[in-house]
Amino acid sequence: MARGKRHRVLPGFGLTCGYTLTYLGLVVLIPLATLFLKTSSLTWVQFWTTVTSERALFAYKLTIGASFLAALVNSVFGLIVAWVLVRYRFPGRAILDALVDLPFALPTAVAGISLCALYAPGGWLGGILQKAGVQVAYAPLGVVIAMVFVSLPFVVRTVQPVLADLDQEVEEASASLGARRWQTLRRVVFPSVLPSLLTGLALAFGRSLGEFGSIVFISGNMPGRTEIASLLILTRLEEFDYAGATAIAVVMLGMSFGMIFVINVLQTWSRRGAV
Amino acid sequence: MSIEIQGVTKVFGDFKALDRIDLTVPSGELVALLGPSGSGKTTLLRVIAGLESADEGSILFDGEDATTRHVRERGVGFVFQHYALFRHMSVFENVAFGLRVRPRKLRPSREDIRERVMKLLKLVQLEHLGKRYPGQLSGGQRQRVALARALAVEPKVLLLDEPFGALDARVRQELRSWLRRLHDEIHVTSVFVTHDQEEALEVADRVVVMSGGRIEQIGTPEEVFHHPANEFVMHFLGNVNVFHGRVEGGKAVFGDVAVEHGETATATRSSEIEPLDDEAKPAKVFIRPHEWDIAVYRNGRPAMEAVVIHVNAAGPVVKVSLLSESGEPVHAELPLEHYRSLELRTGQRVFLSPRKVKVFFD
Numbered sequence: 178m179a180r181g182k183r184h185r186v187l188p189g190f191g192l193t194c195g196y197t198l199t200y201l202g203l204v205v206l207i208p209l210a211t212l213f214l215k216t217s218s219l220t221w222v223q224f225w226t227t228v229t230s231e232r233a234l235f236a237y238k239l240t241i242g243a244s245f246l247a248a249l250v251n252s253v254f255g256l257i258v259a260w261v262l263v264r265y266r267f268p269g270r271a272i273l274d275a276l277v278d279l280p281f282a283l284p285t286a287v288a289g290i291s292l293c294a295l296y297a298p299g300g301w302l303g304g305i306l307q308k309a310g311v312q313v314a315y316a317p318l319g320v321v322i323a324m325v326f327v328s329l330p331f332v333v334r335t336v337q338p339v340l341a342d343l344d345q346e347v348e349e350a351s352a353s354l355g356a357r358r359w360q361t362l363r364r365v366v367f368p369s370v371l372p373s374l375l376t377g378l379a380l381a382f383g384r385s386l387g388e389f390g391s392i393v394f395i396s397g398n399m400p401g402r403t404e405i406a407s408l409l410i411l412t413r414l415e416e417f418d419y420a421g422a423t424a425i426a427v428v429m430l431g432m433s434f435g436m437i438f439v440i441n442v443l444q445t446w447s448r449r450g451a452v
Numbered sequence: 453m454s455i456e457i458q459g460v461t462k463v464f465g466d467f468k469a470l471d472r473i474d475l476t477v478p479s480g481e482l483v484a485l486l487g488p489s490g491s492g493k494t495t496l497l498r499v500i501a502g503l504e505s506a507d508e509g510s511i512l513f514d515g516e517d518a519t520t521r522h523v524r525e526r527g528v529g530f531v532f533q534h535y536a537l538f539r540h541m542s543v544f545e546n547v548a549f550g551l552r553v554r555p556r557k558l559r560p561s562r563e564d565i566r567e568r569v570m571k572l573l574k575l576v577q578l579e580h581l582g583k584r585y586p587g588q589l590s591g592g593q594r595q596r597v598a599l600a601r602a603l604a605v606e607p608k609v610l611l612l613d614e615p616f617g618a619l620d621a622r623v624r625q626e627l628r629s630w631l632r633r634l635h636d637e638i639h640v641t642s643v644f645v646t647h648d649q650e651e652a653l654e655v656a657d658r659v660v661v662m663s664g665g666r667i668e669q670i671g672t673p674e675e676v677f678h679h680p681a682n683e684f685v686m687h688f689l690g691n692v693n694v695f696h697g698r699v700e701g702g703k704a705v706f707g708d709v710a711v712e713h714g715e716t717a718t719a720t721r722s723s724e725i726e727p728l729d730d731e732a733k734p735a736k737v738f739i740r741p742h743e744w745d746i747a748v749y750r751n752g753r754p755a756m757e758a759v760v761i762h763v764n765a766a767g768p769v770v771k772v773s774l775l776s777e778s779g780e781p782v783h784a785e786l787p788l789e790h791y792r793s794l795e796l797r798t799g800q801r802v803f804l805s806p807r808k809v810k811v812f813f814d
Binding site: 344346347349350351352353354355356357360364365368369 | 501503522523526528530532536549553601
C-alpha cells in the first residue's frame, strides 16, 4: 500500500462514491437533462412567448408567492409548535408530537379532500368565513392554506432538535446580566435557532412549490386566478404541448434553484462564528 | 455587599437539596462552598443568584430582603461551569451584552461601552481576542470571557459555579491563583462552588463545608483543615487514616498504641460526652498521613508495627502504603530527604507513632 495514505476504519471510497454518482445521475440528473432536451425543440422566440404568456406569468407568481407565504407562516407557527414540544411537559404531548408528522404521511389527495370539505362554502369553516366575507376554497387563500398544511412538519422538525440542544444556562446567563425576557429571546435564543429556522423555511418553501395533489382540490384551478404552475404544466401536457409544458417546467426549476441558493447563502451568513 | 441566608430550604420532589441553611457572607469576602456532589452547594448558589427560588427562608442583600427579587434585579454576576457564552456573538459582544440590554436611559454610550469592554478584556488578559468567537477559544480563555462578561454589569456579588471544573489541571491551577489576585484587586463579594478541597483551601478567605443539604462547618481554610468540626469534614479535607479505638483516661487508644490527644476532641453532633471521663468510651481515631513519625527501630514511643507495601517517591512528598499488624492499610507521607535517610524498602518492618491524633466519639 502507498505510504502516507490515510487509513480508515471503513474503506471503500471508490465504491461508495461511484455508486453515489451513478445514483444521482440516474435519478436526478438524467430526468432533468431530458427536461432541457425536450425544451430545446422550441426556438428561443417560441420559448419566450410560452414562458411569458400571461397565464404562465400568473401561475409563477401565484405558486412562488403562495409558497413563500406558506413558508413564512410556518416558520412563525412551526417555531412556536417546536418550542412548546421541546420546553414543556404536559399530558398529550406525545400525541401532539406525532400529529406534526401527519402531513408527511397523509396522501395529499386526502389532505385536499378534507381541506375542501372544511373550507368549501358549504363546509364547516367555509360557511362561517364566507359570512365574514372571506373566501378560502376556490381562491388564492385556499392555495396558501393547503401549502401551509403540507409543509408544517418541515419547520417543526428542523427547529426542534436545535431547540432541544439549546443550553438553558445561556438563557440564565442572559437573565443574570439584566436582560428582559424578550431581550433574551431576541438576542440569545432567536439567533441560535435562526440557521435551522432558515433551513426549515427553505424546505417548507420547496415542499410548497412542488405541492400539487391537495391544491387541485381546493383551488378550483381557475386560469389567471387560482391556477398553480404545476397544474399549468399538466394542462399543457393534456393539450399534447410537451415542449410548452417542459418550457414552463424549466422556468420553475430555475426559480426554485435560485431561491434555494439564496436561502443557503442566508444560512451560511447566519451561521458565521458558530462552530 | 453582604449576603445573609436565613433558614433556606429547597426541595426537589422528595429530595431535600437544602435543609434550613443559615450563612452570612460579609462584604468583600471570597467564600468557597465546598462539598461532594449532591451536597446542595450549587443549589445554594443558584438560590442566592435567584435562578432557583427558596421554598422556605430568606436571602438578604445588605440587610435588605431580596428573596423574591428576580435574577436580573439582584445585581449578581454569575459564572457557569460550562461558561454559557453566547456562541453567535464575538468575545467583545459577549462582554458588552449586559450593557447593551440596559434600558435606554441607563445604557452607556457606544464609546463608553467600548471603553469598558476593552478594560475588562484587559483585566482578563484577552484584549487581543475581542473579535474571536467563543468556539475559537480554549477552555481557560472561555472561562475568562465568562468572568469578564459577569463583571461588565458591575455586580455587587460575584457567584461562580465550579468555575474551573471543566478545565485541565494546569490551566485550573493558573486560573485559581489568578482569581485570587483578581479578587484582591476588585474586592467584590464572591461565592464560588467547588468539590475540590485543594481549590477551596487555596483560594477562599473562608470555606463552607456542606453535605446532604446542610452546612458541616464554616471557617478559614486553616480552621477547617486543622480543626475539623466532625468526621465528615475530617474525611473530606484530605486523606486520613481511621482506627476504631477508644478514649480512656484522657488518652486515645487504638491497637497497642495509647497517645495523648492533645486537642480536646470536639464532641460529635450526637454526643456531649466529657472526654476526660475515666471510663473507656468507644471512639474513632483519625490520623492524617503526614502526622506519622516512621522509625526503623522501636524507640520507646508508643508505636504500631507495620510493613511497607508500596512507596511512591515521585515528588517532594513520599507516599508510603503500609499494612499494620492487625491487617489494616495505613497511609503515611514524609519529606523526600527524610525518606532517603530512612532507606525504606518494600517489605520492611517499621514503627509508626502519630504526632497528632483527632478523636471523634462514636
